[in-house]
Amino acid sequence: MSTQPLSASDVDVATRTDDVWVTLVWNDPVNLMSYVTHVFQSYFGWPRDEAERRMREVHELGKTVVSSGSREHMEVDVQAMHSYGLWATLRRSGE
Amino acid sequence: MRGFQESAEGDPPAAIAELDSEERAVVARVVADVGLLLGGEPFGMEIDAADADEDPLFRHLRGFESALSDPDDPAVLRILPNAAPDDRDVADEFRRFTEPELRSLKVDRLRTIWKALNEDGPEWVVPTGDAMSTAAALTDIRLVLASRLGMETDADATALHEEIDRAHDPATGRYVAGNAQNPERVWLGMLYQALTWLQESLMSYVMKDDVMRDDV
Numbered sequence: 001m002s003t004q005p006l007s008a009s010d011v012d013v014a015t016r017t018d019d020v021w022v023t024l025v026w027n028d029p030v031n032l033m034s035y036v037t038h039v040f041q042s043y044f045g046w047p048r049d050e051a052e053r054r055m056r057e058v059h060e061l062g063k064t065v066v067s068s069g070s071r072e073h074m075e076v077d078v079q080a081m082h083s084y085g086l087w088a089t090l091r092r093s094g095e
Numbered sequence: 096m097r098g099f100q101e102s103a104e105g106d107p108p109a110a111i112a113e114l115d116s117e118e119r120a121v122v123a124r125v126v127a128d129v130g131l132l133l134g135g136e137p138f139g140m141e142i143d144a145a146d147a148d149e150d151p152l153f154r155h156l157r158g159f160e161s162a163l164s165d166p167d168d169p170a171v172l173r174i175l176p177n178a179a180p181d182d183r184d185v186a187d188e189f190r191r192f193t194e195p196e197l198r199s200l201k202v203d204r205l206r207t208i209w210k211a212l213n214e215d216g217p218e219w220v221v222p223t224g225d226a227m228s229t230a231a232a233l234t235d236i237r238l239v240l241a242s243r244l245g246m247e248t249d250a251d252a253t254a255l256h257e258e259i260d261r262a263h264d265p266a267t268g269r270y271v272a273g274n275a276q277n278p279e280r281v282w283l284g285m286l287y288q289a290l291t292w293l294q295e296s297l298m299s300y301v302m303k304d305d306v307m308r309d310d311v
Contacts, residue, residue: 029252030241032291034298035230041305042227048305071185078178079193083200085234087176090185 020093021074023067027058028087039084040066043077068093096289098296099221101303108223110300112293115217123212125286126205129236132171135202138209165190170242174201174235204232226301233294240287244280259284 025036033055040051044066057064066088067077074090081088097113114122127138164187166172175194179185208229211219221229246252262275275281 027249028238028241029246029249030237031234032294032298034295034302035234038227038298038302038305075178075189075193078189079197082174082176082178082193082197084231085174085238089176089178089180090189091179091181 019071020068021071021090022065022093023074023077023081024063024089024091025054025058025066025081026063026087026089027061031086033059035084036086039081039086043080043084096293098293099219099300100296101300102220110221110223110226110297112219112221112296113217114212114219118289119212119217119219121286122290123209125236125240125290126209126212126232129239130202130205130209132168132239133174133198133202133205135198135206138206139213170239173238173242201232201235204228205235208232221297226297230294230297230301233290233297237287237290237294240283240290244283244287255284256288259288 036055036058037048037051040046040054041048044051046054054064054066066081067074071090078088078090096115096118099110099112102109102111130138165177166175175190175197177186178189178193207225211221214220241252244251244255246255258276259281262270262278262281264271264274270281270285272278
């Protein structure tokens with residue numbers, strides 16, 4: 001679990017407060033730093049410095065939380081990350 | 096081989112790389128192989144009329160049977176990974192609902208590249224609008240090669256690069272067959288490196304405007 005607090009804009013209004021899920025992106029030796037940064041920028045709409053910071057978290061810490069919200073929303077995000085060849089998973093927040 | 100650069104004409108905007116005929120054949124072959132791994136029709140063998148008429152629903156259903164559990168081939172699992180390693184039900188449900196669509200998206204992107212590589216001449220033209228889907232397809236191919244090469248960690252990647260270096264003459268930089276303990280592995284590794292380099296050059300093209308925006 002990332003120790004980085006989620007910013008308000010990251011947190012969706014979930015249907016139930018105890019049913020918040022997160023999407024994680026994991027490090028792998030294949031994905032290029034430039035590519036991961038650009039995917040984060042274009043999919044999540046983050047500015048470049050934020051996208052680079054998250055990319056470095058993946059690279060250096062092994063993973064980062066990229067989004068949180070309802071399970072359905074996280075499934076959409078994980079599918080998008082898989083379409084780009086990024087290794088993403090979802091799980092209940094706090095697990 | 097020349098990496099991707101901005102098209103000089105610029106209309107329509109495109110990135111252009113140059114590959115000689117042998118390089119094109121090698122890249123087209125691995126593109127087609129990954130398409131087959133994903134369960135696509137063999138590239139160049141599709142029946143065009145049937146393809147055009149085919150209900151998109153059936154295309155999605157084609158991958159459906161295989162979408163009930165994790166793929167057996169670790170290379171396919173690498174491009175269609177388990178979405179919830181700690182929760183079998185969540186993982187299976189995710190795979191059931193997303194995998195057929197992901198497979199056909201990935202196969203379609205590979206087919207676009209394969210067609211571009213089968214055009215005449217040394218140029219590989221990628222219209223700007225296709226740049227990210229091309230980069231994503233290159234990622235999938237590199238993930239498959241990495242799986243075949245047993246590359247799981249950053250340390251594995253470093254070891255592979257060193258192994259390839261040892262197979263080259265330090266003075267001339269040329270490949271020396273006798274230096275390689277496992278020539279097939281070195282050859283696959285060099286293909287992986289070449290595709291990495293091509294994707295890097297494509298990302299420089301895609302991100303050139305990002306840099307300019309940050310400078311303002």
